[in-house]
Amino acid sequence: MELEKSMVVSEFLSKGSVLKQGAEARVYRDVFLGRSTIIKERFPKKYRHPLLDEKLTHRRTVQEVRSIQRCRRAGIPTPVVYFVDYTSHCIFLEDIVDSVTVRDHILATRQRPHPSPTLEPLEPLAARVGRVLARMHDEDVVHGDLTTSNMLLRRSGEGEAELSLVLIDFGLSYISALPEDKGVDLYVLEKAFLSTHPNTEPLFQKLLESYAASSKKSSAVIKKLDEVRLRGRKRSMVG
Amino acid sequence: MHSSHPLELFPGRTVTLMLFKCVRNPAELRRSAMGGQITAALINPRMLVDPFQVIVAANKAVHLQTIGKMKTRSLNSEIIFNLSPTNNISEAFKRFGISDADDSVLVVLVATGDESQTLADIKEKVDGEQVPMEELPMLSDVTQIRKLYKVTPQEEKMGGLLDSVVCKMATKDVM
Numbered sequence: 001m002e003l004e005k006s007m008v009v010s011e012f013l014s015k016g017s018v019l020k021q022g023a024e025a026r027v028y029r030d031v032f033l034g035r036s037t038i039i040k041e042r043f044p045k046k047y048r049h050p051l052l053d054e055k056l057t058h059r060r061t062v063q064e065v066r067s068i069q070r071c072r073r074a075g076i077p078t079p080v081v082y083f084v085d086y087t088s089h090c091i092f093l094e095d096i097v098d099s100v101t102v103r104d105h106i107l108a109t110r111q112r113p114h115p116s117p118t119l120e121p122l123e124p125l126a127a128r129v130g131r132v133l134a135r136m137h138d139e140d141v142v143h144g145d146l147t148t149s150n151m152l153l154r155r156s157g158e159g160e161a162e163l164s165l166v167l168i169d170f171g172l173s174y175i176s177a178l179p180e181d182k183g184v185d186l187y188v189l190e191k192a193f194l195s196t197h198p199n200t201e202p203l204f205q206k207l208l209e210s211y212a213a214s215s216k217k218s219s220a221v222i223k224k225l226d227e228v229r230l231r232g233r234k235r236s237m238v239g
Numbered sequence: 240m241h242s243s244h245p246l247e248l249f250p251g252r253t254v255t256l257m258l259f260k261c262v263r264n265p266a267e268l269r270r271s272a273m274g275g276q277i278t279a280a281l282i283n284p285r286m287l288v289d290p291f292q293v294i295v296a297a298n299k300a301v302h303l304q305t306i307g308k309m310k311t312r313s314l315n316s317e318i319i320f321n322l323s324p325t326n327n328i329s330e331a332f333k334r335f336g337i338s339d340a341d342d343s344v345l346v347v348l349v350a351t352g353d354e355s356q357t358l359a360d361i362k363e364k365v366d367g368e369q370v371p372m373e374e375l376p377m378l379s380d381v382t383q384i385r386k387l388y389k390v391t392p393q394e395e396k397m398g399g400l401l402d403s404v405v406c407k408m409a410t411k412d413v414m
Contacts, residue, residue: 008305012248032247033294062413069410072403075393080402081409083298087306094402 009088013039024060024171029095036095037082040064040171043089060171061089067141067173068093074139076132077166096166099154102129106148106197119203125153126203130210132165133189137182138215144172146189148196179217183224186211190225241358242372244294246301246349254297255358256290257346258375262367266339272315277361280315280347281337284378286322286387287345288401295405296321297349318347324388324407334387343367343378 016030016039028039042057044050061084071078079094100108102125109122129151136143143150153163176182186208193204208225212218241257262268271277287293300317303309309317311328323331337344346361348354362369381400384390390403398406407414 008248030247033291033298034244035291065410065413069406069414072398072406073391073394075391075397077397080398080406082295082405083302083409084412085302086412 009041009085009090013041013090032082032092035082036097038079038093038095040091040093041089057089058086061086061091063174064091064170066175067143067170070139070141070175071136071167071170074135076136076139076141077164078170079166079168096152096154096168099152099166101149102151102153102165103148103196105153106200110197119200122200122203123206126206127210128165130207130212131214132167133186133207134211134213134215134218136167137185137221138217140175140177142174142176142181142185143167143170144174144185144188145169146185147192179220179224180228182217182221183228186221186225187228190229240369240371242290244290246298248298249301249305252301252349252351254294255348255350255354256293256372257348257358257362258284258343258370258372258378259346259365259367260343260370260374260378262342262344262365264366265337265341265344268344268365269337269339271364272337277346277364278315278348278357279361280318282319282322282335282345282347283337283341284343284345284375285341285380286335286384287375288379288381288384288404290372290375291401292322292404292408293318293345293347295408297347299409301349314349315347318349321408324404324411326411345375 012030013028016028019027019029019038021027025040025042028041030037030039032039042061044057045053048056065081065084068078068081079096081091081093083092084090105125106122133146150167150169152166152168154166155163190204194200197203208222212222215221241255243253243255246252246254268277268281272279272281282293296318299321300309300314303317304314311317311320316332319335320328320331322335325331344365344367346365348357348361350357384400384404385395388404388407390400394403
């Protein structure tokens with residue numbers, strides 16, 4: 001009976017458009033229950049032992065769903081989960097329409113000939129990101145894949161100049177209270193941030209300052225971040 | 240006046256909703272539903288924010304039925320159970336099913352193909368006034384919904400009540 005269900009979902013998915021494919025999952029976009037939806041399919045990995053693959057894939061799916069809901073209840077913006085199929089490991093999520101990634105926004109902003117060529121216009125955004133991450137870590141949610149491509153800016157309401165920040169892709173996320181894990185989370189972001197957006201150290205610094213000011217448990221986390229930096233290499237959290 | 244929604248994952252199956260106000264025979268309806276004379280889910284509109292909430296519950300119910308993993312005994316009771324934020328079945332029936340004191344009811348029918356006859360049959364059994372689905376928000380008890388689903392103010396501010404409710408429904412198995 002499980003096979004039967006997987007086929008129903010895969011038939012549905014074959015009609016949608018594949019947005020991207022990673023090592024872990026395929027992402028589709030389609031209309032589901034009247035809404036534009038992102039479907040994240042963790043497909044079977046043939047190179048793994050089947051029993052292990054099933055357990056791992058199931059666990060990752062569950063962790064992702066749990067992290068999203070945990071963030072939501074604390075008011076951290078994430079896509080809504082509409083439906084989870086645990087037989088085919090598919091998560092049906094809200095498609096955040098009318099949005100840009102923070103990555104693209106920063107790139108676009110830096111390209112425009114500005115009155116001042118400084119990073120000043122981007123400081124409020126950096127501060128906002130810092131605040132959101134602080135709230136997330138205070139909920140003991142570690143994102144696991146923090147990059148500026150995994151943060152969206154969407155128009156919030158009519159005529160509001162303010163774009164609201166949404167965190168996406170909780171595929172590598174998990175629950176942890178350890179400052180070490182949160183420190184690594186920030187380290188991953190720092191590396192990604194500085195490589196994608198060269199010469200933005202002051203901007204990232206602003207982000208960290210905002211984080212430190214917003215999180216109740218930040219000092220331990222920042223301390224660990226410094227330690228990890230000194231170590232000089234990423235600590236791989238991917239199993 | 241009823242509204243129908245196809246279930247994309249289950250081609251050919253649709254969810255049809257009918258909303259009734261000023262219902263004078265809730266006890267009889269409840270007995271009919273439990274007895275199997277009415278093959279639809281009868282839901283208390285007070286706990287509903289939007290039809291989407293019901294469609295999400297119906298989709299999950301059909302999915303679980305297809306893989307043989309329903310928690311309740313029938314598709315219709317499963318729809319009611321899926322609306323609940325908890326895993327307690329009797330509590331779900333109490334809160335989301337209709338009681339003898341209710342005066343409005345939402346009829347939910349999951350069908351394959353043309354069910355116009357069944358719809359007409361059910362409509363005949365309801366001693367009440369059918370109204371368009373647009374009137375559903377007027378029958379919602381937002382305070383009770385917030386309380387039952389434990390929606391925090393920051394959660395509602397961030398994404399709205401409907402999204403908060405739907406997400407809780409969709410993720411309750413693993414929380």
